[in-house]
Amino acid sequence: MDARFKSRDIERRSLDVDGLKRSFLEWLVYSVGKDARAATRRDWFHTVALAVRDRVVDRWMDTTRSYYQEDAKRVYYLSLEFLIGRLLTNSLSNLGIVDECRQALDRLGLSMEDVVDAEPDAALGNGGLGRLAACFLDSMASQGLPGYGYGIRYEFGLFEQRFENGWQVEYPEQWLQFGNPWEFARPEVLYPVQFYGRVEEFRDSVGERAYRWVDADRVLAMAYDTPVVGFGGETINTLRLWSARATRDFNFGHFNDGAYMKAVEQKILSENLSRVLYPNDATETGKELRLKQEYFFTSASLQDILRRYLQHHTTFDNLPNKAAIQLNDTHPAIGIAELMRLLVDQHALRWDNAWEITRATFAYTNHTLLPEALEAWPVRMIERVLPRHMQIIYEINAKFLNRTKARADGDNAKLSRLSLIDERGERRVRMGNLAFLGSHKVNGVSALHTELMKQTVFADFHQEFPDRINNKTNGITPRRWLKQANPALSELITTRIGEGWISDLSQIAALREKADDVVFREEFRRAKRKNKKRLAAYITRQTGEEVLVDSIFDVQVKRMHEYKRQLLNVLHTIALYNEMRDNPTVSWVPVTKVFAGKAAPSYHMAKLIIKLINDVAKVVNHDPSVHDNLKVVLLPNYNVTAAEIIIPAADLSEQISTAGMEASGTGNMKLALNGALTIGTLDGANVEIREHVGPDNIFIFGMTADEVNDLRASGGFNPREVIASNPSLKRALDMISTGAFSPDDRNRYHPIVQALTDGGDHFLVTADFADYCRAQDAAMQLYRDSEEWTRKAILNTANMGWFSSDRTVNEYAGEIWDVHPVHPNHDGEGFR
Ligand code: BZD
Known part of the structure; x- marks a missing residue:
């Protein structure tokens, strides 16, 4: 073999800093086709990704071969x-070469963060x-x-969300634009793959009735492997x-008619x-x-x-x-x-x-x-x-x-x-x-x-x-949702209990005893604060708003849907805003309400709720009488990448769906694992989260699924009565309906007020409001006691081990799939 070829071959697999650096330079020139002076951040991302991919291919083939041989x-x-998100940090981290890559880039005068940030977020979900x-x-x-x-392999993933004048506007998302x-x-x-056509009946070789699908249109499915x-x-x-690829013979008849353009049109349509x-x-x-x-x-x-x-x-x-x-x-x-x-x-x-x-x-x-x-x-x-x-x-x-x-x-x-x-x-x-x-x-x-x-x-x-x-x-993967998204906390955890938790999250239970350790609490808080600073900077970049790092970061991030009840959170926000204005001399616990989430483009109510959050934010954030004690931000374009910044910084996790409506939730697990305390209903996996973290370490409120069911069976309730009996709810709703947040269009929120009143309040927002406010007050009081809050936050992290998707997948493997681990044979290749 050509000596140069051979050395390249070894280089492809080397995992040390020098080997990585050399292959970056080689890839930049020979595959991306740029020299170091002309390379953009995106060029470097492609370079690094291709070099990392090289280090995966042999093992990938070994794995596939082992499955085949066995x-x-x-x-x-x-x-x-x-819904994959970015893969660079994920690949480096799972290969165990994050630091080596960082150093190699450093030697080339590049920042790892810049390179990582050039990767589009694969939002195929x-x-x-x-x-x-x-x-x-x-x-x-x-x-x-x-x-x-x-x-x-969607060419366009989930749309990009922007706010224009506070309204959601959708833009096409082009993750493949620069190649993948x-x-x-x-x-x-x-x-x-066939479509349309008709079915013909015939007799098979033994005279049995049989069927064939004829005169169908055909499309080809072409594979892309990651x-x-x-x-x-x-x-x-x-x-x-x-x-989807058009077949070569697609509508061949049109060619004979001379209708070439029509045939090409068909080809484009089938794709x-x-x-x-x-x-x-x-x-x-x-x-x-x-x-x-x-x-x-x-x-x-x-x-x-x-x-x-x-x-x-x-x-x-x-x-x-x-x-x-x-x-x-x-x-x-x-x-x-x-x-x-x-x-x-x-x-x-x-x-x-x-x-x-x-x-x-x-x-x-x-x-x-x-x-x-x-x-x-x-x-x-x-x-x-x-x-x-x-x-x-x-x-x-x-x-x-x-x-x-x-x-x-x-x-x-x-x-x-x-x-x-x-x-x-x-x-x-x-x-x-x-x-x-x-x-x-x-x-x-x-x-x-x-x-x-x-x-x-x-x-x-x-x-x-x-x-x-x-x-x-x-369950959720602890690799992406703790190790990669929250290096501050995961490094702290590893120094105390070793790194076994990364592949066996049940080991994180060893942190329980650290909840009573003052020094550990201080370090845990420091990690959270670091993440909050990172989020605060992100908020400022995205919205222009400045938020207090020491305020409660009260986070609701998920798709916008009436059953998830972002409205309940908004109503509480308005009520809190009113209380702060009414009682300016009280020393309030500062609160930052963080929202993020996309609405389906045709879901008008969800889009109106987005506009309401932005309108409330505008009023609250610019009212000097609340002295920065309350900020409201709605971050645009929530996706996996944004989640990785928001979740590690959360103090309070909003999981407030109408009981019986959220099948499970998984954001609830990510937030609790990262040391946020949950405020939530007994819905979906919140029920099991309560069992694991303990009822003292979670704020549960609201009707249960059985109560919701009984209430609906008995013909519902009268929201007007509930509203009349709760002055702060009444005031908040009155403000919305009289245009306090929409002076330019006082009727804008009529559909929302209507749904919560004469509409019967299907999602029981008004019915759960009082108890939600009680739970919010309890959270705010606890936050004043930072030692106690931190103790509970640590117990959340320590008790979430069961919610690893490793556990979930093992249950599927054992009880449904009957599949077993295979250990690939990597003998042939030199990789570590
Ligand atoms: O699935 C969600 C549920 O709402 C969550 O409670 C649950 O945790 C997760 C995972 O089990 N359902 C969806 O996300 N559903 C969809 O995204 C979807 C997409 C297309 C069509 C219908 C539903």
Whole structure:
């Protein structure tokens, strides 16, 4: 081998400062094509990312080879969303070379922060569901589990949010504009995906009725692979995202007619499939393109999974022993009909055999009980777009209802609830029912949510299949959400208890005893203060507002939604503002209310709430009579990168959804792990957080899910009475409705006031207001006692170990997937 080649080859893997520096220079010149004088920060980011990627590739191949050689059972996580965020710090940190990289850059006169900041935030998701998928990828790789992510390589991720005159305005987000150094295009990994056309019946070789899908349009799914670096760099898994490509023969007929431009137009249109992420979180769109996206990535993934399986097997009997497919909500649930189609139509399996294999392979995670979020595609649309799948769904349904009828003895109402088809109004396919029926396990994402699934949406199914529903409480990866986002605290923790917590978060319990150690408390506070300074500077950069570092940072960061009740927080803000103005001589605990979150572009109420927060901020922040004791900021464009700055700096974590409506929450876990005290309702995983951190270390308020249920069952309540009996609530609402925050348009907030009064206050904002204010007062009083506050904050961090996504993923692996760690053989290569 050429000597120069060989030395480069070794250099590609060296992890010391000199080796990194040399390969940076080499990459800058030979791959980015710049010299050091002309290079921009973005050039350097690409350079460093490519050099880091080099250090991953051998181990990635080793990992994949080991899975192949062992014919290990793999888990395939099918998700329409992966909210990944930036990868540079993540990769360096999981490889253990953050300091080496920093020094190498330093020697080149570059700051690591500048390079890191040049990376776009990969926002291929809306919120919790997409971020959970990303945390699971990290946890699977960190534990050596053979896990693959499958999704869509959206050209445009979640929109960029800006405020114009206080209103949300959406801009396209172009994360791929300058290329993506982490991904490998796989132009040879290409699968056809069909749409439209019709179904032909024929007799197969043994004279049985069979079907083929003909005259369909075709699109190709092309793979892009991103390595998923596990902690320690032992296991490197794969995230495979599909991009739509036109087939070469697309509408060839048009060429013959001479209508060349028309054919090219068609080509462009078919590639729209992977163009953009739908920005709705918790509401269904019912748009045909969305259905096509769901089928597109599901079909390509299943074809890929079967191809991999068939490398080792000649029949499908072992598929459930070699592949577990997890459906992240119902978005990929059409995969159940697709696997049936592939097995029955393409591989000639008998129906019952195919169904048994399908059910044993799939499992389904539900993330919401909100009726408006449950997918139900019009039968007529599926008939048109996926005609063969509609037949298969009918067949699944008929067989199931026939079997069930015998036992349901005449309970037709129950049968119609169990049906895959909702016959009320326009006929629709209930994707939740399909997912349930086609899976061997169905799970909720917190203990409460899973119970409510059994009692509400899936009550009838639960009766039929009492062993199918199980709980898997969500978790978060401690690598990104503590180690990387909060170096100040994580270094402190490591000096005291070692670094075992990074891969086994239960070890963080060793901090419990440190809560009583004055010196540790002081150091814990110092770390928090450092993070608060960083956030304060960020706030000033983003909004121009100056905030007091020693005020309570009271943080509510999440998508804007009425059920999450940002309005409750705003009403408390206004009430507090009034109290401060009324009592200027009292020594108030200074409060900084930090909000951030995007609203779905068509969700008018959520956008109006954004405008209200900005309007309230304008009034409060410029009122000298509150002496800077209260500041309100709404940070624009909340995303993973912003979360990494905000969360470590929070003192108080707002988790205040109407009980029974937030399936789990995961921001609640990130904030508590970073030493914020939660103020929250007994909803989602808050219930379990209370159990772990202890009731003395959390501020719980408001109605319980049972109370909410009873109240609604008894016909609701009269918000007007509640408002009349609470002067501070009445005053706050009056100010909103008379234009105190919108002098330029006094009626602006009429819809909000209306919803909270004559509208019946569906989310029980007024009903929970008084108790929320009580809990807020308790928090503010406690904050005065900084030792006691810090003690509780430490106990939060110390008691959150169970909420690691490593624990969650292990539960899935053991109780649903039956997959086991594989230890890749890295013998052939010299890496450390
Ligand atoms: O899933 C969220 C729930 O609201 C949270 O309570 C829970 O913690 C997380 C993770 O389990 N659901 C979503 O984020 N849902 C969506 O983002 C979504 C996206 C598209 C369509 C429907 C819902």
